[in-house]
Amino acid sequence: MQTIIHGDCLKYLRTLPDQSVSLILTDPPYGLGIAKKGQIGSGKRFTPKRWDVLPPREVFAEMRRVSRHQVIWGGNYFTHYLPPSRCWLVWYKKDGLPKNSFADCELAWTSFNRNAAVFNCRWSGFVKDSREPRVAHPTQKALEVMKWCVAEFSQPEDSILDPFLGSGTTAVAAKLLLRRFTGIEIDREYVAIAHKRLAEAA
Ligand SMILES: C[S@@+](CC[C@H](N)C(=O)[O-])C[C@H]1O[C@@H](n2cnc3c(N)ncnc32)[C@H](O)[C@@H]1O
Numbered sequence: 001m002q003t004i005i006h007g008d009c010l011k012y013l014r015t016l017p018d019q020s021v022s023l024i025l026t027d028p029p030y031g032l033g034i035a036k037k038g039q040i041g042s043g044k045r046f047t048p049k050r051w052d053v054l055p056p057r058e059v060f061a062e063m064r065r066v067s068r069h070q071v072i073w074g075g076n077y078f079t080h081y082l083p084p085s086r087c088w089l090v091w092y093k094k095d096g097l098p099k100n101s102f103a104d105c106e107l108a109w110t111s112f113n114r115n116a117a118v119f120n121c122r123w124s125g126f127v128k129d130s131r132e133p134r135v136a137h138p139t140q141k142a143l144e145v146m147k148w149c150v151a152e153f154s155q156p157e158d159s160i161l162d163p164f165l166g167s168g169t170t171a172v173a174a175k176l177l178l179r180r181f182t183g184i185e186i187d188r189e190y191v192a193i194a195h196k197r198l199a200e201a202a
Helices: 007-014 056-066 143-153 169-174 188-200
Strands: 003-007 020-024 067-073 087-091 105-110 116-119 159-163 179-184
Touching: 003 067, 003 169, 003 188, 007 056, 020 056, 020 143, 056 067, 067 143, 116 143, 159 169, 169 179, 169 188, 179 188
Parallel strands: 003 179, 020 067, 020 159, 087 116, 159 179
Antiparallel strands: 067 105, 087 105
């Protein structure tokens, strides 16, 4: 069962009991203002938006209160909100691609006491390993990355929550791997995209 809610995640998180979710798997805004530009390196255009500001500290405290474990992409932007972790994840995006102005990798902070791990998935401009089409969201994650996280860090009966759902990549990964899932997204346009992707995922 996968549920997508249109709303502010902080309001939703405040309603949840302690440790009521197995895993938070999410990709919050990094605070880089990237969505304001309406365009990314590959030339694809998006509706300019103002959502890419750093979420407040309380969101991170609430995410840690309501869930037993967390995997938070962009963790390197949130170290002032999070404790030290042994188990950082690296999504290595280049894998032989020429250098460009994008970062070679993305980092996720996790709450797990396990070895740090690297996942290779090329994702740069027009070149990507993912077969998923790019949708109208400037920071769409590779589906393979989110599937890897779901498979590695949850069990089939677990409940997964993504408070910053965006275009719904985490929802699709959860559906394909038969996990219970709830996603929250504040922007109506992205909610519609996420619903469509989820309905088409098989
Ligand atoms: C980095 S994007 C997530 C992208 C997503 N991983 C994907 O693959 O499409 C962060 C998302 O959080 C949403 N957002 C920002 N503040 C929010 C809030 N307070 N509650 C819910 N969603 C929020 C933004 O609209 C944006 O779509």
